[in-house]
Amino acid sequence: MALSRDQIAQRVAQELQDGYYVNLGIGIPTLVANFVPKGIDVMLQSENGLLGMGAFPTEEMVDADLINAGKQTVTMATGASIFDSAESFAMIRGGHVDLTVLGAFEVDVNGNIASYMIPGKLIKGMGGAMDLVAGADNIIVTMTHASKHGESKLLSNCTLPLTGRGCIKKVLTDLAFIEIKAGKFHLLERAPGVSVEDIIKLTEGELVVEGDIPEMEFG
């Protein structure tokens, strides 16, 4: 079975460590905040200028001056700080964020990522994504392994305009957890009930499969 959006988020959350500063992109990455393992404290960075993002506010707490990068009303966690956009991206570009999780349309064997533009169709802009992929060392891309029509999103070469070049090392899809090194995809884990053959079939770029590939575990 392919993983649900929540399960993808849950598997990403297993990569969190106590004391991590984390930037979560819009979509599935946002859900990671719901699955932070017990006993672990993380601080969420929102690139519009908030470190220590809290839960959504109650109706009475809503404050138009307090939003996240997805323009949603939020609250501040204990120990939060506020800063301007240049400071926010100094954190990101300076490599101070421990983990970045973001979505993508395509990833390729050279660690290239395309996530912001479909020429002629979707031209909304990159927001902070180009800064995030260029500045972070530890990035996890979350996406579906293939399109609804069965076209692989793990390619030998990205076809869409790039968000970043050679910057992605880990991809978690609804089928597999994959590492990118030396110009190849490496299969680390598979979703429960999904066979290695299924994954190979839906991976267009070269995929290295070494030994028995364990199933992902969910606590």
Add this chain to the structure above:
Amino acid sequence: MSGFDKVVHSYEEAMSGLTDNMTILAGGFGLCGIPENLISEIKRKGTRGLTLVSNNCGVDDFGLGLLLPDRQIQKIIASYVGENAEFERQMMSGELSVELTPQGTLAEKMRAGGAGIPAFYTATGVGTPVAEGKDERQFNGRDYILEESITGDFAIVKAWKADRYGNLVFRKTARNFNPMAATAGKITVVEVEEIVEPGQLDPDEIHTPGIYVNRLIQSTFEKRIEQRTTRPSGE
């Protein structure tokens, strides 16, 4: 003494000197912390051919989106657009020129512009459409592109509180691009919710010193919320 008093009493005065084809830097992220009344004044004035530098371009009937129906914006430099239908129409038809710029690069362009730094190298955008036509150089084995800074004829800024000398305090995430925009305008105009007397703000709490501010006006704000997300009470 009064030479430091930046307060003006009308929006007409606040935006006087703005003429066609000028460049305006605007603070705000989405609709949060946008100089909404200064934008309305630009609409009222009907100034055209403007180049806007702002993270976003508002929505159809609020924020910078208000300047679209009368075709007042000729070009926009932004990181994320397309929250409004008229914007998309003008972009697709070529009436509106759009220069998409990574958010951190945009913030740094304004910061550098205000600090007298003409350009800077960054890894952001290397190998992407953003790098096209830009100088590339290696430092310590890594590739960087040269990005030029931005200044404006005007900067329009929203702060929370100010003293008469233009010392500014922002509130929560309404700060965003406002401090950088404030430094990079030839004429920086700031609208605030409250103006106090000099000495009433703790110098340690001032986010933007008054040296950057030319005109200051007090007003009220709608503060429209783009995505009202809540959780149930009692949770």
